[in-house]
Amino acid sequence: MADTLISVDLSESPHTNEAVHNRWHPDIPIAVWVEPGDDFKIETYDWTGGQIKNDDDAADVRDVELEQVHYLSGPIGVKGAEPGDLLKVHILDIGAKEEMNWGFNGFFSKQNGGGFLTDHFPEAQKSIWDFHGMFTSSRHVPGVKYAGLIHPGLIGCLPDRKMLDMWNSREKALVDTDPGRVPPLAALPDTQSAHMGKLTGDEKMKAASEAARTVPPREHGGNCDIKDLSRGATCYFPVYVDGAGLSMGDLHFSQGDGEITFCGAIEMAGWLHIQVELVKGGMEKYGIKNPIFKPSPITPKYDDYLIFEGISVDESGHQHYLDVHVAYRQACLNAIEYLKKFGYTGAQAYAILGTAPVQGHISGVVDIPNACATLWLPNEIFEFDIMPGSDGPTKHLDGSVDIPLAPDL
Amino acid sequence: MADTLISVDLSESPHTNEAVHNRWHPDIPIAVWVEPGDDFKIETYDWTGGQIKNDDDAADVRDVELEQVHYLSGPIGVKGAEPGDLLKVHILDIGAKEEMNWGFNGFFSKQNGGGFLTDHFPEAQKSIWDFHGMFTSSRHVPGVKYAGLIHPGLIGCLPDRKMLDMWNSREKALVDTDPGRVPPLAALPDTQSAHMGKLTGDEKMKAASEAARTVPPREHGGNCDIKDLSRGATCYFPVYVDGAGLSMGDLHFSQGDGEITFCGAIEMAGWLHIQVELVKGGMEKYGIKNPIFKPSPITPKYDDYLIFEGISVDESGHQHYLDVHVAYRQACLNAIEYLKKFGYTGAQAYAILGTAPVQGHISGVVDIPNACATLWLPNEIFEFDIMPGSDGPTKHLDGSVDIPLAPDL
């Protein structure tokens, strides 16, 4: 058996665990060291560190403290890793912690970060997804069941000082374009609830005051939320510091392209079994700036799709210029309207798009002024037929069940 | 054998063909009528109407007259079709015209529309792709060969007056935000080179003066350039006018998600074999605004990918806010840099991304401020191994062949 190098105790605060951190900074000490070629297990908290409960009340999603996120396990030091190398990470397996055999999906309140469709779903809602072996279903969203495409939403190596400074500089410049905006345009360094691994006292506070938040994906990978970087995948990460300093967390049992519900996929605590190797000097050899990866040979075969199109004209009829973000939002809204014809509430349909292995494709980006995006909805996740027919759709759900909502206070 | 209802003669100007048009307008007369359930063949010009030649000189791409595009075959009237119906189109097959067994891909000059990466490839270039049965290869891009994922880049039904007015109104409003821009933000109605099917004289000029250009995708589908709407697919189109008025063209032998080279995919003349049916009242029954479709059971199985990530920080290091367009551009540029390590020129790599069945996924759109997009490059199209290894890449191309370039005049 592979050794578990980092354990987490879900009954304890992640802040008590020195092998966990929730910021990016080159001074965070390596938690454990391994050799190239080693394979081992790493446990992780869910991204919120246990703030969300398995119940039918969305108040915890409404009241979540986002300064805490994301709790990552690491950094793992790989002996011999040097800046400019590529760290090859083979994700051998991922699973849920025995004591938390469920996950959650939520929509944040528009007042607390919102989500991709926050104008349509402005208040906090939460669905709970139970795991049945490799499958999941929800008491809040009847009629769907899917095999998990389990993946870490967040994985990458520590930045060096130069990279960190660049991140902070460009993100601050963005925030400065609209400094009073709520929510802000980016999450700048913030010492509140920062957890810097083994760092304590002044060292911790100094590092936390300049550490990058874990929210966005960046050059090192980080919070990419790429559903296809799943168990079985092999990823090549840029290395910026000696030892690489690989950290990971934010496990998802399943997610759709875009993670449009923001909170997020089906979020879970769990473990990863990984193997690490080095490609010396690989960044230069292969011209690598961002991570590249080969997806897993084991992914759910949901390849019978119904595809929805969207263009970059927004809900109010306003014309945008080649804006894929707007186009994908339209494709998502089109899919939600469609699913409502079969009896789903809008919130349930939204949750399906956020959690099922839907694909979001950038289909056309040059035909001015409209970008075209497509949302690929897998038919096989539904217990009933969702293809169009001449008789029109059948309502398979009677509306008696919906996703709990917690009104803004 | 299914009858060929619309024929095109590639040696004649498309303007001589009354069953061809290059604008959208409700007054374009139906060219041929069919019954629901009928299957038949339709021939089409390439999108430029034959302006591009099979040679090694990109001057024709540089000098292309874009007011002509796209030459569509139709409109086809379906008896009994009424506004509010869905027109179900089963694409039974697509092929090249015997006398034009090749296609072209090009980059427009930045002065003439450019493309997704026009700042990196500002001058006109052209590659020719020969068809070998179901496969294609190019004398200008050695080392790759792929099976065609043949599809119509452009297909949809005639708008009614109200829809047309809305299109014109919103696109003009966009242009008016920066009226002097070159190129303009949208292609507004323009009578130059307009071809309105059977319309002639004043009727033609009046309609052309208000007809929508075919450039962008819109509610009816149109120029979606969705590679997966390929032969074997079944699509459901909104109907706005009596008889539906289905038109199609802009055939592609193969294309990557985004059609990033703009000119475009592997562009071809050819024929489609289709069958039409009606879902009466289907728009309301299923809540349809844009077309939906089920992809084909026959598509090339290129499912072993190397995936490149991109985030919404542009080439100059500037931070954009959740901009998928910027993120996908970075993923494309990352892939191009990678392929250059194997000996491709940048232009060849760009052409591969534009023509091969690459996928472009909207991977993350909620993690402020960075969108994350991924470009999926199919390994199996290459004649050599492109996976990273510890020895670094091998240059398989010696640079002796490149894609012809025509400098701006």
Place this chain on the structure above:
Amino acid sequence: MADTLISVDLSESPHTNEAVHNRWHPDIPIAVWVEPGDDFKIETYDWTGGQIKNDDDAADVRDVELEQVHYLSGPIGVKGAEPGDLLKVHILDIGAKEEMNWGFNGFFSKQNGGGFLTDHFPEAQKSIWDFHGMFTSSRHVPGVKYAGLIHPGLIGCLPDRKMLDMWNSREKALVDTDPGRVPPLAALPDTQSAHMGKLTGDEKMKAASEAARTVPPREHGGNCDIKDLSRGATCYFPVYVDGAGLSMGDLHFSQGDGEITFCGAIEMAGWLHIQVELVKGGMEKYGIKNPIFKPSPITPKYDDYLIFEGISVDESGHQHYLDVHVAYRQACLNAIEYLKKFGYTGAQAYAILGTAPVQGHISGVVDIPNACATLWLPNEIFEFDIMPGSDGPTKHLDGSVDIPLAPDL
């Protein structure tokens, strides 16, 4: 366009065509010569040379003259090919002849060769399958429609004298074990209806008297009836004579593993577009006795299966020893019984198993005394749901249509 090197005129007897033959013999003269690297087209008759008509009477299947089969196009000489080489054949495309846009499937009378289930379907029956672009359906078998997995049932190179002698010797030895058997255990050389390409007169009769029939697959490939050796595949054939002498025919629009109906798949006339190359000395280099091949990247994606098991206990309850043939027959019979519950007649179900892209797997061959075989039935070819449910099956067919039967005379 690739040149058509061998043409066939379906209105003429194949015996008038010197580039056609229906026996294997090293003395059959090369019909056309090509260079390694060439790609070209070859037309073929259907395997019976046009004996079966598009009508609703199975008398032609009952009365077919099997001494005529199979009409092959060739032999094609490849310059430079020598014994011991491998001939690499890339099947670039296959299609139907314009003037015969349909195919046939039949069961032979038990008195004329029968088929895999001849004890259950002892009399001649015939179904006609119309081609709709890449798809097929039959007026005799409602409720199914599938995309073609088009392939040559028969393809291979000429044997040399030594190989021919070995074939004749071993097959005669088999027949001699039960010389009076009807039908015989093998089809030995027979001059009746032999067609030896360009050979005439005494040369023809001498060669025909010792030429191998085309019925079985042998070391050179030949009548393998492998559905996966389809358009897009690349096959490596052993070469026994100078010039290789490649011939092919017996095109199938679609077929299930085993070609259990014997007559056979969906049989068609048509054309192949192929490219040939040589691997010099490849037989020794790679230890090749029988052909090997890489299947096509373009095959119908019917991968949602219902799987039936069979074991080597026959219909009468008799126990056989690790007999896969018996086990697969049971799996087929089990599938037929199942489909009958949905309203199909046994003959219709049998025809589906013979023509649809069903898989037949050798699942277990070591667990004495029972072999276990599985038949994989693709759900997606049916217009209705065939999965089991708690309510039991729905009869979707009312029995008003069946496959025409011609009683034995």
Place this chain on the structure above:
Amino acid sequence: MADTLISVDLSESPHTNEAVHNRWHPDIPIAVWVEPGDDFKIETYDWTGGQIKNDDDAADVRDVELEQVHYLSGPIGVKGAEPGDLLKVHILDIGAKEEMNWGFNGFFSKQNGGGFLTDHFPEAQKSIWDFHGMFTSSRHVPGVKYAGLIHPGLIGCLPDRKMLDMWNSREKALVDTDPGRVPPLAALPDTQSAHMGKLTGDEKMKAASEAARTVPPREHGGNCDIKDLSRGATCYFPVYVDGAGLSMGDLHFSQGDGEITFCGAIEMAGWLHIQVELVKGGMEKYGIKNPIFKPSPITPKYDDYLIFEGISVDESGHQHYLDVHVAYRQACLNAIEYLKKFGYTGAQAYAILGTAPVQGHISGVVDIPNACATLWLPNEIFEFDIMPGSDGPTKHLDGSVDIPLAPDL
């Protein structure tokens, strides 16, 4: 978490465990009862009950006592199940026992049962396969690595008396055709090492004396060794006794079609997580004699194959009549010869065919006198390219490592 209803202690003899048995008999008492709809876990021994060790000595494979096999966990009673029902079993997940994170593959001595190719590999050999998360590799077979297609080789419900009598009767009749044969044609009831669950004393001995051995697959399923009945699959089993009495075991981490090495696949101890439901009266409703199943949506995507053909002419050149068993043996031998060209020993190649997810297809069974079978070898399991090329194969293995062999005593 699902409860573990049957646990096994690998350090104890399976004969000490009352919820384990190694024979089929209606009198074996139900070990645990569940309700329809329940999901739960079941642990199992490896099929030999721990006789094979993780070392480099094949003596244990040579000396294995086959009267012990197969140790099954069960019978599980499902409340309300009655003869004639179908028991729907959803395999939610399968995994290895933490304390045995490896499996074994072996060839039996020809004197002890042999295997599919026992004439070529007549002595006992053993390879050990380590599990790395979802993947496996072997120190005895370099250069290959594959994701597991984990499945129970053996699963099914208890026979009733009538079924049992029929099994015994027909198998005895087969043995009686050659009663002195070594090994015998079938494994008849044998009290040696019989384990009858909770039965003891005279009851046990009486039942054991007439209980069916677990070796072959039969009507109830049983030892089908179908690799595709893997985790995620849904199977429908015939029910013969009240409560159904479902038992399972013989877990395989990975196996090729045919399980040609007999001992067998990659054999493992482990656990299954399953859910059971009833289709009342389902046998009659759906005409079911043998189990049917829907394969898993999660299986390794190894779909790039090199395919080997075999015909029913045996190694000595003897012609067999439509014998798929012989044809598949030839295809296997052809693949072994091919792999030897890359440096594998014959035994290593044989082990790969027995353990990797190779497909074995019944490609043609009607073209007298030759059956045609195909073996599909997945390219992606190899660390090097195995496709043929003009330069011939490269020896990637130097022969320094082979599979341990234990000579017959």
